[in-house]
Structure formats: structure tokens, C-alpha cells
Amino acid sequence: MSLILAVNAGSSSLKISLFHRLPQDPETPRLLLSSSISSISSPPAKFSFNDAGTTPCSAYNSSEPSIHDHESAFVHFLNRLKEDATIDYQEIRHICHRVVHGGDYTEPVIISEQSYHHIEKLRDLAPLHNGSALSVIKTCLKALPDALSIAFFDTAFHKNLPRYVSAYAINQEVAKERGLRKYGFHGLSYAFIKRAVAKHLHKDKDALNIIALHIGSGASACAIRAGQSIDTSMGLTPLSGLPGATRAGDVDASLIFHYTSESPSQLSHNSAIAKEVHITKAEEILNSQAGWKALTGTTDFGEITRKAQLSAPSSSTLDNPYTLAFQVMLDRVLHYVGAYHLALRGKVDALVFAGGVGERSEELRRAVGEAVNFFGYSAIDERINKVVDDFESTVVDIGKYDGGKRVLVCRTDEQLEMARECSLAEEFWG
Numbered sequence: 405m406s407l408i409l410a411v412n413a414g415s416s417s418l419k420i421s422l423f424h425r426l427p428q429d430p431e432t433p434r435l436l437l438s439s440s441i442s443s444i445s446s447p448p449a450k451f452s453f454n455d456a457g458t459t460p461c462s463a464y465n466s467s468e469p470s471i472h473d474h475e476s477a478f479v480h481f482l483n484r485l486k487e488d489a490t491i492d493y494q495e496i497r498h499i500c501h502r503v504v505h506g507g508d509y510t511e512p513v514i515i516s517e518q519s520y521h522h523i524e525k526l527r528d529l530a531p532l533h534n535g536s537a538l539s540v541i542k543t544c545l546k547a548l549p550d551a552l553s554i555a556f557f558d559t560a561f562h563k564n565l566p567r568y569v570s571a572y573a574i575n576q577e578v579a580k581e582r583g584l585r586k587y588g589f590h591g592l593s594y595a596f597i598k599r600a601v602a603k604h605l606h607k608d609k610d611a612l613n614i615i616a617l618h619i620g621s622g623a624s625a626c627a628i629r630a631g632q633s634i635d636t637s638m639g640l641t642p643l644s645g646l647p648g649a650t651r652a653g654d655v656d657a658s659l660i661f662h663y664t665s666e667s668p669s670q671l672s673h674n675s676a677i678a679k680e681v682h683i684t685k686a687e688e689i690l691n692s693q694a695g696w697k698a699l700t701g702t703t704d705f706g707e708i709t710r711k712a713q714l715s716a717p718s719s720s721t722l723d724n725p726y727t728l729a730f731q732v733m734l735d736r737v738l739h740y741v742g743a744y745h746l747a748l749r750g751k752v753d754a755l756v757f758a759g760g761v762g763e764r765s766e767e768l769r770r771a772v773g774e775a776v777n778f779f780g781y782s783a784i785d786e787r788i789n790k791v792v793d794d795f796e797s798t799v800v801d802i803g804k805y806d807g808g809k810r811v812l813v814c815r816t817d818e819q820l821e822m823a824r825e826c827s828l829a830e831e832f833w834g
């Protein structure tokens with residue numbers, strides 16, 4: 405039996421799936437089990453382990469205060485896997501690792517000393533991700549030495565961004581020398597979404613035009629034309645664009661120099677108020693002390709929608725921090741949907757919601773749906789929007805059949821995307 409383990413180190417979670425590769429059908433690896441550790445950045449972490457191979461499928465859930473980072477999360481998973489009587493973990497031949505920043509690497513690579521160092525060098529450009537992925541890779545090399553570790557990059561999907569989209573308006577010699585350009589992220593998710601939506605719409609995936617929203621702890625939007633990413637909201641790092649659970653998203657780049665602990669009255673008496681801010685401090689503030697968490701105190705977008713007043717916002721309802729956080733998110737999402745609608749010249753097959761929030765927040769989908777209706781998207785069918793979780797299919801159509809462009813929810817699966825690519829190229833990996 406040839407097993408493929410796929411590991412996805414997200415900013416707040418570690419998602420792991422184990423697949424069986426069938427040589428007669430390499431395109432469709434069969435899921436044997438899946439596990440997830442969520443809320444890693446807001447402990448206690450939640451651990452789940454679902455054995456899809458047993459009938460009925462057995463599920464185990466627990467709260468794990470001992471898990472404090474991605475490495476301890478992975479070790480916890482491995483210990484649980486070793487106890488599983490139905491699986492022989494020694495049969496794992498390939499381990500696929502989602503690595504968010506690949507820099508100039510645009511294809512998956514086998515982990516070697518050279519590729520490991522390449523990923524390590526990019527650590528600062530994905531501070532919530534590359535280091536965590538490397539800690540899991542290191543654990544795998546030690547714990548499963550006979551399996552081949554392969555890195556799959558989020559950035560790869562955006563490799564053909566037009567130069568005028570990827571270029572920042574800065575000195576291009578410096579930009580080239582230091583690799584300062586838009587890379588874009590969530591690429592494994594967008595690759596999965598592209599295939600799943602094309603199948604759902606019975607369209608050739610290389611003729612598909614969609615606006616995809618991957619909204620989880622990290623959130624981004626992507627304009628896909630003829631199957632290719634032509635713009636995306638994250639940039640040099642996964643910080644820019646939409647706000648996330650702990651990330652600020654787009655802010656005026658000068659803001660960080662003014663983000664000091666001094667009171668406004670002190671500031672107004674100072675002639676020079678901009679401070680020297682160390683880069684690591686700036687990164688920490690914008691990546692880990694911002695986003696919905698900074699606005700409301702919680703990283704859980706579900707809690708935000710439960711506590712927000714969702715009717716039309718007014719100055720009094722916006723005093724409620726949950727309402728403010730919801731409206732900020734909605735405003736930024738609409739900003740990108742509008743821009744990408746134009747980038748695609750209105751030729752859009754579907755608007756697609758994905759990611760932990762996109763797949764679960766009926767409220768955000770409803771609010772976005774209402775706003776984009778005049779662009780010719782179908783009105784949201786509330787009977788479906790409210791019960792998306794009850795559907796088993798990968799793609800759920802939440803738009804009414806009123807002749808408009810489709811509005812879809814896609815249960816994205818970065819682990820399956822990697823396992824599929826790995827399985828198709830097994831001979832190449834050896």
C-alpha cells in the first residue's frame with residue numbers, strides 16, 4: 405500500500421490528511437483519515453481525528469492545552485496515528501508539505517539541504533507560516549525517515565501574474581535584486597477551487613473565469629481568468645490585502661511608524677511623531693496584534709457575527725466592536741470583488757467563497773451577495789445559504805436560478821490538492 409500524508413500548516417491551524425494512492429486511479433487519492441488542530445494561536449488548541457477508513461467513520465475530538473505550536477501539534481497527531489490499529493504509518497511513502505512562500509520556486513520540490521535552506525531564507529516573508537512548516541518538516545525527517553518530504557508552494561499558482569500587477573511602484577533595480585514584488589498566496593486552495601468549480605459548472609478549467617475568496621485566519625481574494633491568476637490581494641507577504649484573524653491587511657505603509665504607545669495629547673505636542681520601529685516589532689504588530697482579534701478580542705469570526713448588529717450600519721451600531729469588525733471585513737471584501745470584476749471585464753462565471761469563514765459564515769456571504777447583486781450575480785438563495793454544511797458536495801450553489809452569474813461555496817482542500825499532484829507525479833518523485 406502506498407500512502408501519502410499531506411500536511412497544511414496554516415496560521416492558526418494544522419490540517420493533516422492521509423491518503424491511499426491507487427495506481428489504477430492516481431488522480432483520485434482515497435482519504436483514509438483526516439486530523440486538524442485549530443486555534444493554535446488562541447489556546448487551548450482543538451484536536452480532531454477522523455478515521456474515514458472505518459465504518460462507521462470514527463471521530464475523536466478534544467481540547468489540548470499541551471499543544472502550543474505547529475510542531476507540538478504535529479507530534480500530538482503522530483502519537484495518535486501510531487495508536488491507530490487500522491493504519492500502518494510505516495507505509496507512508498510521500499509527505500506533502502504546504503509551504504506558503506516559495507519565492508522563485510514555482511514547482512514542488514523534494515526537501516533537500518538546498519531546498520530546506522531556500523524555504524528558511526524566506527521565513528521573514530511569511531512569518532506566520534514558513535517557520536511552522538519547517539518545524540513540521542524537520543519532525544517528519546526524524547520521525548518518518550523512509551518517507552520522501554516534498555514542499556508544495558502557495559505562491560506557485562500566481563507565477564504568471566502580469567508584471568504590471570506584481571510590480572510595486574518602487575525602484576525596479578532594488579525590487580529585482582531583493583525579490584520585492586507581489587507573490588500572492590493561498591495558491592493550493594485556488595488551484596483546488598479552480599478544478600472543483602470548473603467541474604461543477606461543466607467548464608474547461610482553463611477557460612474558467614472566477615473571483616475566488618479564500619477567507620480563513622488569513623484571507624485573500626483572487627481573480628482567475630482562463631484558469632490563471634491575474635491578480636490577488638496578498639503581496640510580498642501574506643500580510644497585505646484583506647484583514648485576517650490577527651493580520652491588519654492593507655494599511656498605509658507609514659502607519660507603523662506612528663503606532664506608538666504614546667497618548668494622542670503627547671503626540672500632538674511633539675513636532676516629530678514618527679518613531680523608529682524595529683522590523684520584527686512592526687511585523688509582530690501587523691501580523692499578530694491586528695485583524696479581528698485587535699478589533700474585538702476574538703479570532704473567531706463566528707463569535708463576531710453572533711455579537712454584531714448586522715442591519716445597515718449606523719454610527720451607533722458601529723460603536724459595537726463586533727459590528728465594526730464585520731463591516732470592515734465586508735468593506736474590504738467588496739473592494740476586491742469590485743476591482744476584480746473590472747479586471748475580468750465583467751466576464752465572471754462565478755463568485756466563490758472558501759476557507760474557514762467563507763465556508764461557514766452565512767452572514768458574510770449574505771452581505772456580500774446583497775452588495776454584488778447589481779453586477780448581475782444571482783440573488784442568494786437563503787434556504788441553501790443557511791444550510792451549506794448539510795450538503796456533502798464539494799461545491800454548493802447558493803444562488804437562485806434567476807439567470808445571474810453563479811454564487812458558490814467551495815469546500816477547499818489544500819491537502820487533497822497536494823496529494824493529487826503528488827500522486828500524479830509519483831514516478832517522478834521515485
Ligand SMILES: Nc1ncnc2c1ncn2[C@@H]1O[C@H](COP(=O)(O)OP(=O)(O)O)[C@@H](O)[C@H]1O
Nearest residue numbers: 414415416417620621622704705706760761764
Ligand atoms: N461558524 C463559523 N462562522 C464563521 N467563521 C468561522 C466559523 N468557524 C470557524 N470560523 C473561522 O474560521 C477561521 C479558520 O479558518 P481556516 O481557513 O480553517 O484557518 P487557517 O487560516 O488557519 O487555515 C477561524 O479564524 C474562525 O474565525
Ligand SMILES: CC(=O)OP(=O)(O)O
Nearest residue numbers: 414415589590622642
Ligand atoms: C497564506 C495564509 O494566510 O494562509 P492561512 O490562511 O492558512 O494562514
Ligand SMILES: [Mg+2]
Nearest residue numbers: 414415620621
Ligand atoms: Mg488555511
